Amino acid sequence: MNIYNLLLLSITLFFIGIWGLVINRRNIIILLMSFEIMYLAANLNFAFYSYFFNDILGVIFIIYALTVVGAESCVGLSVISVYYAVHRDVSLN
Numbered sequence: 001m002n003i004y005n006l007l008l009l010s011i012t013l014f015f016i017g018i019w020g021l022v023i024n025r026r027n028i029i030i031l032l033m034s035f036e037i038m039y040l041a042a043n044l045n046f047a048f049y050s051y052f053f054n055d056i057l058g059v060i061f062i063i064y065a066l067t068v069v070g071a072e073s074c075v076g077l078s079v080i081s082v083y084y085a086v087h088r089d090v091s092l093n
Contacts, residue, residue: 006048013041026091028083032076039069 020034043062050058084090 010041010045028090
């Protein structure tokens with residue numbers, strides 16, 4: 001595969017994440033999943049460039065970014081659970 005097809009895959013995933021943010025404004029869990037898809041598309045971009053340029057710094061940045069995204073996801077899910085405990089609903093009005 002060439003880099004153009006791989007970048008097309010990454011761009012497609014990123015726009016699916018943006019589409020999830022724009023279309024859905026009510027469910028907070030789907031918003032969090034859309035953010036995660038966008039983060040993973042960006043990390044996929046770093047992986048492709050790291051592979052094609054034979055550079056290890058892209059992989060190091062991916063590991064760092066995935067730890068930050070994992071922490072963000074944990075904080076987001078804990079905020080959602082507290083919101084659900086208070087309001088008994090996860091939809092945003």
